[in-house]
Amino acid sequence: MTGAFAETAAAPPLPYRVAQRRTDTPDTATIVLEPVGTALPPFTPGQFAMVYAFGVGDIPLSVSGIDGRRLTHTVRAVGAISGALHGVRPGQTVGVRGPFGTGWELSEEAGRDLLVVAGGIGLAPLRPLVRAALAELGRYGRLSVLIGARSPHELLYSDETAHWQAGARVLTTVDHPAPDWMGDVGVVTTLLDRAVFDPSTATAFVCGPEPMIRATADELVHRGVAPDRIRVSLERTMHCGTGHCGHCQLGPLLLCRDGPVVTWTRARPLLLIREL
Amino acid sequence: MTVVRHGFLGALTPAHRDRLLALAHDVSFPGGTRIFEEGGEADRFWIVGSGLVALDVHVPGRPEPVVETLGEGELVGWSWLFEPYRWHLGARTRTAVLAREFDARQVRGACEEDPAFGLAVTHCVAQVIARRLQATRTRLLDLYGPPPGHGGGT
Ligand SMILES: Cc1cc2nc3c(=O)[nH]c(=O)nc-3n(C[C@H](O)[C@H](O)[C@H](O)COP(=O)(O)OP(=O)(O)OC[C@H]3O[C@@H](n4cnc5c(N)ncnc54)[C@H](O)[C@@H]3O)c2cc1C
Ligand code: FES
Numbered sequence: 543m544t545g546a547f548a549e550t551a552a553a554p555p556l557p558y559r560v561a562q563r564r565t566d567t568p569d570t571a572t573i574v575l576e577p578v579g580t581a582l583p584p585f586t587p588g589q590f591a592m593v594y595a596f597g598v599g600d601i602p603l604s605v606s607g608i609d610g611r612r613l614t615h616t617v618r619a620v621g622a623i624s625g626a627l628h629g630v631r632p633g634q635t636v637g638v639r640g641p642f643g644t645g646w647e648l649s650e651e652a653g654r655d656l657l658v659v660a661g662g663i664g665l666a667p668l669r670p671l672v673r674a675a676l677a678e679l680g681r682y683g684r685l686s687v688l689i690g691a692r693s694p695h696e697l698l699y700s701d702e703t704a705h706w707q708a709g710a711r712v713l714t715t716v717d718h719p720a721p722d723w724m725g726d727v728g729v730v731t732t733l734l735d736r737a738v739f740d741p742s743t744a745t746a747f748v749c750g751p752e753p754m755i756r757a758t759a760d761e762l763v764h765r766g767v768a769p770d771r772i773r774v775s776l777e778r779t780m781h782c783g784t785g786h787c788g789h790c791q792l793g794p795l796l797l798c799r800d801g802p803v804v805t806w807t808r809a810r811p812l813l814l815i816r817e818l
Numbered sequence: 819m820t821v822v823r824h825g826f827l828g829a830l831t832p833a834h835r836d837r838l839l840a841l842a843h844d845v846s847f848p849g850g851t852r853i854f855e856e857g858g859e860a861d862r863f864w865i866v867g868s869g870l871v872a873l874d875v876h877v878p879g880r881p882e883p884v885v886e887t888l889g890e891g892e893l894v895g896w897s898w899l900f901e902p903y904r905w906h907l908g909a910r911t912r913t914a915v916l917a918r919e920f921d922a923r924q925v926r927g928a929c930e931e932d933p934a935f936g937l938a939v940t941h942c943v944a945q946v947i948a949r950r951l952q953a954t955r956t957r958l959l960d961l962y963g964p965p966p967g968h969g970g971g972t
Contacts, residue, residue: 662962691962692960692962696962717957717962719883719884723884724912725870725887725912726870726887727872727884727886727887728886728953729953729956729957731953732886732953733889735825735889735890735891735892736889736890751961751962753959753961754956757956
């Protein structure tokens with residue numbers, strides 16, 4: 543265990559106040575949190591926090607924005623805890639532990655084409671990565687962002703992703719179009735033909751439902767992207783978030799510590815085994 | 819017109835690709851143009867150079883729902899290769915489209931004349947059909963909905 547990991551592991555949740563809340567889709571909201579007192583150590587894109595809804599419980603949430611001492615999370619209401627966090631209002635307080643897990647490690651990718659592939663709420667942990675790449679465009683090769691969602695009204699951050707077009711090739715597709723939807727229809731992998739990247743040197747960052755991750759990574763390997771250059775973010779149920787309870791185990795990995803971001807070289811053999 | 823490396827033509831050898839492309843001519847369609855109707859005679863096919871084509875289904879009394887879109891490098895239409903040579907879906911341009919257009923009878927004739935070329939073209943079309951079948955199955959899973967088991971959203 544690294545020193546930093548041991549420190550965050552032992553720490554109690556720090557109080558953060560909800561500074562803003564924005565409804566993104568019918569079941570998803572983005573909340574901006576600011577520390578009431580001491581702030582947690584800085585997060586990097588891809589890392590997550592354990593966010594505590596007082597009296598209900600805590601869940602892992604990726605950072606979807608990093609702005610100085612402020613943390614942004616995008617939360618989809620699927621159960622009791624995520625429902626409570628989705629329902630918070632500005633002024634309320636939540637508890638936050640972190641930062642936990644591995645990040646996307648964008649800083650290692652200077653000079654390479656970057657390919658970001660997001661499905662559904664998988665765009666949340668990728669948003670700070672895209673923002674960081676756009677802030678330093680000259681450092682990297684070409685940037686492509688492929689986004690898939692179930693329907694047009696479930697697309698996240700539509701205003702912001704439209705602005706990303708200025709520095710990146712952004713393509714969006716939905717499974718179920720509304721009658722007035724004039725964009726793409728189909729799974730996100732069908733957009734790969736139109737992404738701009740050199741498979742022999744590009745690095746891909748993939749997050750979404752697990753079958754979507756598998757389909758995307760396999761297709762990228764088929765096109766010549768090395769499995770080591772494909773980073774995926776995986777999810778398993780988490781309790782401690784600190785490498786102690788074993789709930790997040792995937793084969794030899796504890797995803798709260800060794801993940802959530804891992805290379806496809808590591809992930810693929812583990813995801814192909816049904817029960818580990 | 820550029821034809822992207824991983825599109826429909828990506829699986830053909832350069833010789834077979836040149837042979838097929840020699841049978842094509844460039845066409846353009848304004849946005850909103852119906853290219854073909856479901857059930858119509860599948861006498862041509864296209865490879866998209868730029869723009870977006872929507873495949874749709876005829877449902878009486880409703881605007882045709884779009885089931886899939888096809889962009890740069892993708893094959894529009896495969897019903898021309900299999901009897902009874904009738905379109906299974908309709909196609910309409912979403913935006914202005916530049917494409918390579920092929921005469922189906924001519925291409926089928928070339929395939930019969932040169933079985934190695936015929937096999938290669940059939941193989942390419944079969945790959946497209948397999949990919950689209952796989953994509954359709956993936957969409958049937960409705961992956962973005964809440965899973966019944968453990969998490970899978972982020
Ligand atoms: C590293 C990591 C990062 C994450 N980042 C985010 C994030 O940024 N935003 C976000 O909204 N979620 C994120 N999640 C998922 C989130 O932690 C879960 O949705 C949450 O734990 C569910 O807890 P709950 O008590 O609300 O629901 P539970 O009572 O645990 O579950 C309620 C129902 O929802 C289902 N469910 C559980 N998890 C999910 C899921 N992930 N997606 C869909 N359905 C689910 C369950 O199977 C059950 O049917 C992340 C998970 C991990 C491991
Ligand atoms: S959540 Fe407890 S070990 Fe990972």
